[in-house]
Amino acid sequence: MISGRKNHKVSANPYLSRIVIQPGVRSGRPCIRDTRVTVQEILGWLAAGATEEEILSDYPYLERDDFKAVFAYAAQFPDPRTAVR
Numbered sequence: 001m002i003s004g005r006k007n008h009k010v011s012a013n014p015y016l017s018r019i020v021i022q023p024g025v026r027s028g029r030p031c032i033r034d035t036r037v038t039v040q041e042i043l044g045w046l047a048a049g050a051t052e053e054e055i056l057s058d059y060p061y062l063e064r065d066d067f068k069a070v071f072a073y074a075a076q077f078p079d080p081r082t083a084v085r
Contacts, residue, residue, distance in 0.1 A: 018069035032066045042070045
């Protein structure tokens with residue numbers, strides 16, 4: 001549970017274990033584990049209008065839970081390079 005109150009624990013999202021950062025792979029950008037597909041790529045495809053089903057069809061090695069991982073990662077670690085100013 002996430003809470004702004006003191007003495008409350010913030011639970012880690014279990015989907016975050018699907019996101020990995022490896023130096024030398026995609027310039028150290030966060031990727032879906034065991035792939036070279038970045039969090040930002042998936043978010044970009046979705047923002048451009050692609051559906052999860054279309055992405056899964058194009059990348060059959062991805063899993064539906066990978067989208068939950070992408071959303072959890074983006075919520076917890078927003079990319080400062082894409083912030084609206």
